[in-house]
Amino acid sequence: MVVASRKAAYHHKDGEMTETLVKKNMSASRTSAVPNYRGQQVELGRETVGNVRCANPFMVAENVNVFYGDNHAIKDVTLEIGKKEVIALIGPSGCGKSTFLRCLNRMNDSIESARVTGNISLDGGDIYDKTLDPVVLRARVGMVFQKPNPFPKSIYDNVAYGPRIHGLAGDRAELDDIVHRSLERAGLLKEVKDRLDDPGTSLSGGQQQRLCIARTIAVNPEVILMDEPCSALDPIATARIEDLMDELCEDYAIVIVTHSMQQAARVSRRVAYFHLGYLVEVDDTDKVFTNPHHKLTEDYITGRIG
Amino acid sequence: MHSTTLILLMGFMSIAAFYLGRSRSLAVVGGPGRGKGLHSLPGYHGYFVSIWCVLPPLALLSGWMLVEPGIITAMVVKSLPASQQELPAGELNLLINNIRNLATGDVVSAAINADFQRAADLYNEYNATSRRLLSVLVLGLAALGGALAWRRIHPDLRARNKVETVIRWALIVASSIAVFTTIGIVLSVLFEAIVFFQKVPVSEFLFGTTWSPQTAIRADQVGSSGSFGAVPLFAGTMLITAIAMIVAVPVGLMTAIFLAEYSSARVRGIAKPLLEILAGIPTVVYGFFAALTVAPWVRRVGESAGFEVASESALAAGLVMGIMIIPLVSSLTDDAINAVPSAMRDGALGLGSTRSETMTKVILPAALPGIVGGILLAVSRAIGETMIVVMAAGLAANLTANPFSAVTTVTVQIVTLLVGDQEFDSAKTLAAFALGLMLFIVTLILNIIGLYTVRKYREQYE
Numbered sequence: 001m002v003v004a005s006r007k008a009a010y011h012h013k014d015g016e017m018t019e020t021l022v023k024k025n026m027s028a029s030r031t032s033a034v035p036n037y038r039g040q041q042v043e044l045g046r047e048t049v050g051n052v053r054c055a056n057p058f059m060v061a062e063n064v065n066v067f068y069g070d071n072h073a074i075k076d077v078t079l080e081i082g083k084k085e086v087i088a089l090i091g092p093s094g095c096g097k098s099t100f101l102r103c104l105n106r107m108n109d110s111i112e113s114a115r116v117t118g119n120i121s122l123d124g125g126d127i128y129d130k131t132l133d134p135v136v137l138r139a140r141v142g143m144v145f146q147k148p149n150p151f152p153k154s155i156y157d158n159v160a161y162g163p164r165i166h167g168l169a170g171d172r173a174e175l176d177d178i179v180h181r182s183l184e185r186a187g188l189l190k191e192v193k194d195r196l197d198d199p200g201t202s203l204s205g206g207q208q209q210r211l212c213i214a215r216t217i218a219v220n221p222e223v224i225l226m227d228e229p230c231s232a233l234d235p236i237a238t239a240r241i242e243d244l245m246d247e248l249c250e251d252y253a254i255v256i257v258t259h260s261m262q263q264a265a266r267v268s269r270r271v272a273y274f275h276l277g278y279l280v281e282v283d284d285t286d287k288v289f290t291n292p293h294h295k296l297t298e299d300y301i302t303g304r305i306g
Numbered sequence: 307m308h309s310t311t312l313i314l315l316m317g318f319m320s321i322a323a324f325y326l327g328r329s330r331s332l333a334v335v336g337g338p339g340r341g342k343g344l345h346s347l348p349g350y351h352g353y354f355v356s357i358w359c360v361l362p363p364l365a366l367l368s369g370w371m372l373v374e375p376g377i378i379t380a381m382v383v384k385s386l387p388a389s390q391q392e393l394p395a396g397e398l399n400l401l402i403n404n405i406r407n408l409a410t411g412d413v414v415s416a417a418i419n420a421d422f423q424r425a426a427d428l429y430n431e432y433n434a435t436s437r438r439l440l441s442v443l444v445l446g447l448a449a450l451g452g453a454l455a456w457r458r459i460h461p462d463l464r465a466r467n468k469v470e471t472v473i474r475w476a477l478i479v480a481s482s483i484a485v486f487t488t489i490g491i492v493l494s495v496l497f498e499a500i501v502f503f504q505k506v507p508v509s510e511f512l513f514g515t516t517w518s519p520q521t522a523i524r525a526d527q528v529g530s531s532g533s534f535g536a537v538p539l540f541a542g543t544m545l546i547t548a549i550a551m552i553v554a555v556p557v558g559l560m561t562a563i564f565l566a567e568y569s570s571a572r573v574r575g576i577a578k579p580l581l582e583i584l585a586g587i588p589t590v591v592y593g594f595f596a597a598l599t600v601a602p603w604v605r606r607v608g609e610s611a612g613f614e615v616a617s618e619s620a621l622a623a624g625l626v627m628g629i630m631i632i633p634l635v636s637s638l639t640d641d642a643i644n645a646v647p648s649a650m651r652d653g654a655l656g657l658g659s660t661r662s663e664t665m666t667k668v669i670l671p672a673a674l675p676g677i678v679g680g681i682l683l684a685v686s687r688a689i690g691e692t693m694i695v696v697m698a699a700g701l702a703a704n705l706t707a708n709p710f711s712a713v714t715t716v717t718v719q720i721v722t723l724l725v726g727d728q729e730f731d732s733a734k735t736l737a738a739f740a741l742g743l744m745l746f747i748v749t750l751i752l753n754i755i756g757l758y759t760v761r762k763y764r765e766q767y768e
Contacts, residue, residue, distance in 0.1 A: 105656065107652065107655065107656060110651075110655060135658050136658070138655065138656060138658035139657070139658035142657065143656035145652060145653060149653040150653075151650060151653065151654070151672075152650075161654075161659075161667065161668075162657045162658065165657070165659050165663050165667070212653070215653075215657065216657065219658060
């Protein structure tokens with residue numbers, strides 16, 4: 001997978017190659033013209049290219065629209081997220097990928113002007129159901145943020161925070177166990193086991209982000225949402241987080257928003273490309289990176305890599 | 307020329323100097339398009355000339371104003387007949403005052419004779435000469451300074467650095483004014499307090515439990531020995547402050563939490579300005595609210611419940627003071643809560659915390675230093691508050707912990723000690739300074755404790 005996408009990258013460096021691909025796609029029929037990230041007019045239809053369905057769907061978003069006041073931020077997005085799969089959401093800034101991510105655990109609820117329509121279900125249950133408490137949902141769909149945001153507490157208390165508020169541990173020994181297992185899974189235990197009482201903020205940026213991941217998996221979620229988790233980290237810390245994602249996807253579905261095409265290619269099984277609130281193209285990662293079907297996807301991928 | 311006119315003229319000269327300096331800086335590099343040849347921007351050259359045009363004459367002017375009266379007086383005294391020159395200092399002062407009054411046309415408390423009139427005329431003449439000389443010197447110096455600076459303009463002149471040095475010194479002077487004023491206040495209070503402690507032993511002041519500061523004006527006066535035990539005053543202050551904080555801290559905290567985290571933007575938009583209006587009410591208005599509305603109400607309610615309540619009670623004053631402090635606590639807490647990065651909020655919510663869990667377990671601990679700081683400020687405010695207590699808590703220095711009885715506070719006693727017609731060096735008047743000093747020390751200790759607590763328990767999020 002990784003090799004394939006890298007090859008694609010090299011191919012696209014070649015201007016001639018790009019040119020032919022562009023010409024090939026010009027013939028396809030589209031309904032409206034939108035500017036691409038370079039300001040050129042490109043045809044864009046409401047139909048998502050590729051395959052929004054997957055074999056083993058766990059979270060299903062159907063015709064989701066999000067409005068911030070009068071601003072229509074997400075337009076009619078349908079997407080399935082499979083069990084234990086890593087799906088990457090890519091696209092230029094402001095394209096709605098983070099907004100879509102935040103719909104998946106109702107973090108948009110806290111924004112007063114935000115309005116979500118359509119249907120999102122988790123394991124068959126509607127997550128926007130009036131009777132469902134978002135608190136319960138967020139325990140099942142955890143989130144890791146762009147900037148590491150450990151609480152101003154000790155490392156131990158950071159990880160123990162979730163289990164404590166959800167009452168997951170019966171006694172201190174059980175809580176200790178959860179904390180240690182979570183740190184272990186996040187690959188942080190070795191580095192911090194002698195200083196669990198130090199403040200979480202005393203760790204380095206990469207360690208802080210792994211602490212935030214440990215904090216998230218301590219609640220034992222089913223889906224983990226990651227909003228550009230590596231954008232504030234150096235390449236070494238990024239590599240560690242990516243390795244971690246590889247391990248975590250054995251147990252969790254992971255939805256990651258990223259600006260790094262290479263990262264999307266390395267960690268994800270499927271890729272969804274967003275543009276101006278539309279979900280333009282979804283497909284298996286190697287297909288999208290080697291042979292994008294939509295002009296916008298191709299523009300974005302080649303522009304970024306080439 | 308009058309000094310106001312002089313300063314005004316110098317202002318005009320400085321503006322002219324600015325434009326002259328700026329245009330010359332452009333001229334030396336050959337026109338407005340060539341500004342890149344200058345080390346500093348043309349504006350800095352303008353300021354440079356302007357500063358040289360203003361600062362030296364301003365220094366001369368203030369120096370002149372300082373020494374002028376002394377020199378003129380000495381010269382006038384010298385012209386007086388020898389018999390008058392040898393008068394004792396007090397009488398000589400009186401004489402000089404009279405001469406001055408005669409010169410300026412004020413009321414004179416002596417017979418006017420020829421000598422006297424001549425001295426006054428002389429005084430006027432010296433004054434006029436001095437003014438003329440000053441005007442010429444100041445304007446000349448301004449022109450000279452400006453011209454010299456103007457001639458120094460050169461593409462390599464480091465005008466920006468020089469101007470910035472002057473600005474830095476101006477800022478240092480401005481910030482040291484507050485520091486030196488504080489030091490001055492502390493010293494003046496300290497010296498008067500030392501005089502007081504020579505009359506009344508420190509131990510009596512600190513540990514005495516009777517406060518009755520009436521001292522005899524005449525030796526044969528009855529029943530006014532005076533007793534200066536400050537304990538009842540500090541006890542009263544503590545009692546009222548405690549009542550005020552019991553009201554203000556919970557209400558203020560909860561108000562802030564509601565406004566920062568729970569209220570909609572509309573409610574917040576209405577409630578915040580209203581709270582600020584509450585903060586803007588003069589304390590004297592709170593005072594008669596306390597004395598006329600709350601105190602009788604407290605008395606009625608207390609008596610219907612079977613307590614004996616004084617018509618001026620600590621409870622009434624403390625309640626109203628607490629209400630007065632609510633906006634202070636709530637707005638400082640609100641600031642502290644809003645200063646917590648929203649990433650903390652998102653992180654807690656993303657883990658499935660409820661709003662109240664987010665608030666109590668994450669945001670409040672992170673905002674704690676700011677909140678404690680705010681509460682300490684509120685305590686200082688309560689300790690220093692005077693008007694409400696004067697009007698609602700009375701003057702009786704009772705040593706009691708009963709909130710229904712009348713008490714008095716340190717600040718109230720300072721007021722009553724200083725509004726009397728005692729002579730200034732009596733123990734009664736000086737006691738005010740000793741109380742002030744004690745109050746200062748107490749608030750200082752409170753602040754140190756507060757800072758220490760905050761530093762020890764703060765949860766840093768950066």
